[in-house]
Amino acid sequence: MTKQLTIAQVSEMISDSKLSADELLQLKQDKRIGVKKLVEKYERQQELEKLEKEKFVEMMTFEQARYLMGDNYIAGIDEAGRGPLAGPVVAAAVILTEDFYLAGLNDSKQLNKRKRDYFFDYIKTNAFSYGIGIIHNNEIDSINILQATKKAMKSAIQQLDPIPDHILVDAVKLDELPCTSESIIKGDQKSVSIAAASILAKVTRDRLMEELDKEYPMYQFASNMGYGTKDHLLAIEKYGITPYHRRTFAPVSNYSNL
Template sequence: MSRKRVNFYPGLPPRLRPFTDLDIVCGVDEAGRGPLAGPVFAAAVILDPKRPIEGLRDSKKLTAARRDELAPQIRAHALAWAVCQASCEEIDNLNILHATMLAMRRAVEALRTVPTLALIDGNRCPPMDIRAHAVIEGDDKCHAISAASILAKTARDAELVRLHAQYPQYCFDQHKGYSTALHLERLRLHGPSPVHRRSFAPVRTLLQVDLFGPGAAQDAFDGAQCA
C-alpha cells in the first residue's frame, strides 16, 4: 500500500509557491515580540517528508499541553531544526523588529542542513545568505513554519519559567512576560528587573521615577498602558 502524500503547504497553492521540488525549504517563526520582559526567540525547521507530524498549526491556536506534545516530535522527526534568541539588551539597542530579524537569521544559520530557501512568517524577511520569502499568516499555511512557531513558543515559555526561578516576584511563569494586569501590578510594586525591556513604554516609564518622582511616574505609567 502506498503512503498517503502529505500536503506540507495547505495554504500555499502550487502556483504561489516560491520554490521547486529541488529546494531545501526551512520554515522560520518567532515568539515573544510583544512581552515586556525576556528575550525574543526564533526557530527554523526543515521537515522530513518521510516522517510527517500530525497536528502542526499556528502555535497560538494550540493549547500549551498540545504544544508540549508536538515540540519533541518536531525535534525528533525534522531533518534539521534550530532555536535561537536575541537578548533584552539587543532588543533595547536594535529595537524589537531588528532584534527579531537577528534571532531569525541566527536560527537559519544554526541549522545543520543548509537550506536553499527560508519561508518567513510575516511580511518581511531578515537579511540572509540564502533566498527568503515572507508568508503572511504563514504559521497556518506552511507546516515547516508551524513547526518553527511551536519550537520558538515552547522554548521561550521554558525560558520564562527559568527566569521566574530567578525573579519570582514578577510571576513570569504565569504571564510569560506579557503586559497582563498581574505583570503590570508587579512592575509597579518591584520596579523593572534586569530582564525587563527598558525600551518598552511601561518599563521605560518606571525607570524615570528618580527623575520625576513617584506621582509623575505613576501618571505616565498609566498613560503608557493606554497608548
C-alpha cells in the same frame, strides 16, 4: 462474531487498530448501548483524523510548490516574544522531510501546553534540521525589537545543516539570506514548516520565562510570559523592573529599577 465479544474486548479492538468496513458494519449491528457508544466514539475520531490530514495537506501547499520546482531543503521560520515587556525574543528555523507528518500541527498559539510540549519533542526528533536563535532584552533595547527579531531569525538559519534551498518566513521580510525566500502573512497557519518553527520558538521561550519566574516569582512570568497583564503591571509598580525587562518598552520605560 462481534456479538460474542465483551464490551471490553470491543473497546480494545477499536483502540488497537483501524477497523475494516466489514468489522465496522458488524459492530454497528450490535444492539448493546456500550458498543454503540464505542462505535460513535470511533467514528468521531476517524472524522477528526480525516480533517487533520486534510488540514495538513492544505498547509503543505507552499512546501509542495517548492518541491515541484526542484528544491529539497525548505526551511520554515517563526518567532516568539516580540510583544512582551520582559524576556528574550526567540526565533526558530526548521527543515522538515518531504514525508513528515504530524496530525494536528498548527500555529503554536492554537495548541494547549500539553500538545505544544509533545509536538516540541516530536519536531526536534524528526526534523531534518533545526536551529534556535535567542536575542535577550538588553540587545532588544539596543537595536529595537524588529532588528532583534531579524537577528534571532538569521541566527536560527545559520544553525541549519544543510543550507536551505528556500525559506518560508512568517510575516517578516529578511534580506542577505543564503537562498531564495518568501514572507507569508499568518504563515504559522498556512505552512507546516512555519508552524513547526512556531512551536520550537514558543516552547523554548516559555521555558526560559518559567526559569525567570523562579528568580522573580512576584512578576508571574510563568503564566504571563512577560506580557503586560494587569498583575504584571501591578508588580512593576510595586517592585520596579528586573534586569530582564525591556527598558525601551512602555510602560517599562516609565519606571526606574528599585
